[in-house]
Amino acid sequence: MDLLIPLNEPQEPLYRQIYRSLRTRILSGALDGGKRVPSSRDLADQLNVSRTVVLLAYEQLEAEGYLVGRSGSGTYVSRGLPGEKRVHAPRAWTRFELSSFGAFAAQSAAELGLAACGPQEVCHDFTYGEGDLWCFPFARWRRILVAHARSQARAPRFGPAAGSDRLREALCAHLRRSRGVTCDPAQVLIVNGPQQALDHVARVLIERGHRIAVEDPVCTGMKEVLRAAGAHVTPVPVDDEGLIPGRLPSGARAVFVTPHQFPTGAILSPARRRSLLDWAARENALIIEDDYDGEFGHQGQGIGCLQGLDSEGRVIYIGMFSRTILPSLRLAYLIVPQALIGVFSAAKRLCDCHSGSFEQEALAELMTSGAYERHLRRVRRRNVAARAVLLEAVHDHLGRRVEVTGDRAGAHLVLWLDGGISEEAVIAAAATRGVRVHGVAPYFAEQAPRPGILLGYSRLREATIPEGIRQLAAAIPS
Numbered sequence: 001m002d003l004l005i006p007l008n009e010p011q012e013p014l015y016r017q018i019y020r021s022l023r024t025r026i027l028s029g030a031l032d033g034g035k036r037v038p039s040s041r042d043l044a045d046q047l048n049v050s051r052t053v054v055l056l057a058y059e060q061l062e063a064e065g066y067l068v069g070r071s072g073s074g075t076y077v078s079r080g081l082p083g084e085k086r087v088h089a090p091r092a093w094t095r096f097e098l099s100s101f102g103a104f105a106a107q108s109a110a111e112l113g114l115a116a117c118g119p120q121e122v123c124h125d126f127t128y129g130e131g132d133l134w135c136f137p138f139a140r141w142r143r144i145l146v147a148h149a150r151s152q153a154r155a156p157r158f159g160p161a162a163g164s165d166r167l168r169e170a171l172c173a174h175l176r177r178s179r180g181v182t183c184d185p186a187q188v189l190i191v192n193g194p195q196q197a198l199d200h201v202a203r204v205l206i207e208r209g210h211r212i213a214v215e216d217p218v219c220t221g222m223k224e225v226l227r228a229a230g231a232h233v234t235p236v237p238v239d240d241e242g243l244i245p246g247r248l249p250s251g252a253r254a255v256f257v258t259p260h261q262f263p264t265g266a267i268l269s270p271a272r273r274r275s276l277l278d279w280a281a282r283e284n285a286l287i288i289e290d291d292y293d294g295e296f297g298h299q300g301q302g303i304g305c306l307q308g309l310d311s312e313g314r315v316i317y318i319g320m321f322s323r324t325i326l327p328s329l330r331l332a333y334l335i336v337p338q339a340l341i342g343v344f345s346a347a348k349r350l351c352d353c354h355s356g357s358f359e360q361e362a363l364a365e366l367m368t369s370g371a372y373e374r375h376l377r378r379v380r381r382r383n384v385a386a387r388a389v390l391l392e393a394v395h396d397h398l399g400r401r402v403e404v405t406g407d408r409a410g411a412h413l414v415l416w417l418d419g420g421i422s423e424e425a426v427i428a429a430a431a432t433r434g435v436r437v438h439g440v441a442p443y444f445a446e447q448a449p450r451p452g453i454l455l456g457y458s459r460l461r462e463a464t465i466p467e468g469i470r471q472l473a474a475a476i477p478s
Helices: 014-028 038-045 049-061 099-112 138-154 165-176 194-205 222-229 271-284 338-352 357-368 371-397 423-432 462-477
Strands: 067-070 073-079 189-193 213-215 231-240 254-257 288-290 315-320 332-335 401-406 412-414 452-457
Touching: 014 049, 014 401, 038 049, 049 067, 138 357, 165 189, 165 357, 165 371, 189 194, 194 254, 194 288, 194 332, 194 338, 222 231, 231 288, 254 271, 271 288, 271 357, 271 452, 357 371, 371 412, 371 462, 423 452, 423 462
Parallel strands: 213 231, 213 254, 254 288, 288 315
Antiparallel strands: 067 073, 189 332, 315 332, 401 412, 412 452
């Protein structure tokens, strides 16, 4: 039996530390009465101490009645001690008063729970929002990681709060070419995932009671961050051209928008983009642009961003690497107007000091070497091909039973069902056929106008898509 006993008190003799640790475990019930403890020789080897030290501790415990030695058998915990049954007894845990944020988090956890995704192993997984792993250059990434792991011993203890200078420069150069973003490296802030990006915006700019406009439907994570900040969240409807600027409320401090609307897939039209910027100027408001999958536009070309049209410093741009590289790479970024650089960097320093330097330096090398853009081109080609196969399969197996939106960009689309069909029933029936899908209802402020099914395709093999749609079609009532 291995016993983890910390020996980290330089002012206390080693045998006393061992004695105290074992006595605490016995009294708490962690070591049951009658249980054999390691021999003095084995425990000395485990703790890398002299056997004499362990013998002194055991002798003290035997003298106090906590241990009993049996000749030729070993040393055992004495039976009948006060703590023997304590480990199995119910505990009355202390209750603490929560902050307003803690209370909201507890309520949110109870309301949302964990999404039920059907079986853990499925044949056809149409989950949306994940990167393409089939064509990621893992061999190149592994070599970069190994090289930077060796160099970390010579790196400073902490990196810059705003992020690696090298990554911020590489990111700016890429975004200027790929997304039409107007920025310099000083405006870039590297954060731990898109949720932290949203949280930073809320912490720095939003007070309790501020009116904040969001799209309806909207990403649940975005809405929950705003509610946690105490904002008065006002849903604004979308149509096939994205958010409707004419429905924006007066007096709103900011609007959160996805130019490739999530989840409907509508693309914000040029006229709407201009209207949004005009509204922000009139209201002295901010636009927070969540460009979650702008790299994957129509026929593989990226969709233009709002930030590049902003001439007054009113747009905060959020981008991420989880869609383009790996979901487990918890790196995202904010591009903030010049006037907000200092305060956002200070907020990041207060929050977590800095994001992981190791991953940032590796990603910077992937970008500066050109491997990142080559990977994006491969992903775009695969998305275009997979989308074509998916649309053909939907046409063949579902025909006019569904309406398709979001088929012009990104890596997911929506199948809108007849109003009399239960979204939950379709998801459950699909799961029994080995198909994992998700519905659109959770993203609407009120009831969804009709049931819909989200289909992500970035991780699917083209050859498997038709069978997956055939099984899904069998789960949808005619």
